[in-house]
Amino acid sequence: MKALFSIIFPVAISGFLLLQGSPSGRTLQQSGSVYPAEVKKVIESKCYGCHSINGKSQDAKDALMWDSLPGLQKGKIIATLDDMIEVLEEGTMPPAGILKKNPEMKLLSEEIKIMKSWAKTWADSLLK
Ligand code: HEC
Numbered sequence: 001m002k003a004l005f006s007i008i009f010p011v012a013i014s015g016f017l018l019l020q021g022s023p024s025g026r027t028l029q030q031s032g033s034v035y036p037a038e039v040k041k042v043i044e045s046k047c048y049g050c051h052s053i054n055g056k057s058q059d060a061k062d063a064l065m066w067d068s069l070p071g072l073q074k075g076k077i078i079a080t081l082d083d084m085i086e087v088l089e090e091g092t093m094p095p096a097g098i099l100k101k102n103p104e105m106k107l108l109s110e111e112i113k114i115m116k117s118w119a120k121t122w123a124d125s126l127l128k
Helices: 002-021 037-046 058-063 074-090 096-101 109-127
Strands: none
Touching: 037 109, 074 109
């Protein structure tokens, strides 16, 4: 038992360190309660490239950063979620320019539904 433990433990630890230390270029840092798995999936595949530290457009980063959003003041989070519901309803994100080159990035109606109801639920919970 002791021998087994001394093998498993270092492996588990180094796996953990590896995960922690790996460059998190394309995955959301925040997860769990704030971004449920189905929301996280949409964000990572269709929004994160621009609205994250590695994004190339400063405007996009000024408008929204998924990783820092949960740490903002309540009022700011609510304002961002309101903007989010708006762009989802108007279909303005991802921007038309990127959709021309990457049509697969267009949000499916199912994904719009998921994102909208998530944003509404979060905003409502902050307003309570
Ligand atoms: C190709 C880059 C790109 C992608 C991909 C992208 N955005 Fe944006 N986003 C921008 C830019 C640039 C702005 C700021 C300028 C503007 O408002 O048009 C912006 C602004 C926003 C805003 C603020 C709008 C406002 O009214 O202030 C929200 C909310 C937003 N994006 C949500 C999203 C969501 C949700 C997704 C994924 C479905 C997404 N974006 C994908 C580039 C992107």
